[in-house]
Amino acid sequence: MNVHFVVHEAFELPGAYETWVLQRGYEASYSHVHAFDALPESVESIDLLVVLGGPQSPATTLEDCPHFDAAAECGLIAKAIKANKAVVGVCLGAQLVGEALGAAHGHSPEKEIGKFAIRLTEAGKGNAKVAHFGDVLEVGHWHNDMPGLTADAKILAASEGCPRQIVEYSDLVYGFQCHMEFTADAVESLIGASGDELAAATGRRFVQQPAALRTNVYEEMNLKLFEFLDQLVAQYQRQR
DSSP states (O other): OEEEEEEOOTTSOOTHHHHHHHHHTOEEEEEEGGGTOOOOSOOTTOSEEEEOOOSOOTTOOTTTOTTOOHHHHHHHHHHHHHTTOEEEEETHHHHHHHHHTTOOOEEEEEEEEEEEEEEEOHHHHTOTTTGGGOSEEEEEEEEEEEOOOOTTOEEEEEESSOSOSEEEEETTEEEESSBTTOOHHHHHHHHHHOHHHHHHTTTOTTBOOHHHHHHOOOHHHHHHHHHHHHHHHHHHHHTO
16 A cells, blocks of 8 residues: 655644554655655555645645645546545645535634544444544644535534534545644644744634643544544455
8 A cells, every 4th residue: 555645834744644654554655745846647656645734725826835736736636536546635635635526615614723522424423434433523623724515525524613524525535624643743843833823813712722732632533543544445445
C-alpha cells in the first residue's frame, strides 16, 4: 500500500494518519506543496490519497497563495477517484474533494477550534466504516468552512457547530471536516502558527484557547480513525 499525502503547510502535520501508515508497514509519499513540491502526474502508484488541511480555502487563488493550486489539486483528486483509488480529504482536503466532484464548499455556521463532540447521523450509524465511532465521539476541529455535497453524498456525522463533519461521497471517497488525526504534537504545531487567529476568536462558542487545547487527549479518536482506515483499505483491496 502506498499512501500519498498532499501537505499544504509545514505546520499542518499528517499526525495520526502518518502513525497509522508506519504501524501498518505501508509506504508513504508526500507532496509538500508549501515547499513547492509538484503534485503527482500519475496516480498509478497511489493506493490511498490523503489531502490534508490548511488555512486556505478552495477559493484561494495562486495570487493569494503562490504554493496552493486548488484547480491542480482538484484535478489530482478527480484523477484518483476515476482510477478507483481510495481518497480521504481532511478539512481543506474535504472541501477540495467535494469541489473535485462538482460540489461547491460552504461556510460553516460556526468556527470550531478544539475538541468537541460529533454525532453520527442515521446514515453514519448504518455505515460499517464509522459505526464503531459510537453515537457520539469527541474529535478535533480547526475550521471555518465545510465540504459541499453531491447528489449522492451521505452525511455520516455532524456537530453542533457544523452540519457536515464526515461525508461519504462513495465507498472509497470520504471527506472529514473534523481532525481525527490530531496529536499533541500536531496541535502544538498549529498553536504556534495561529496566535493571531486564536486571539481574534477569543470568546467564541466553539473555540478553545491554547491552555485548553494542550490538555485535550486525542488517543481514543486516533484509534477510531485507524479502524476506519483499515476498513477503507480492505474495501479498496476487494475492488482491485
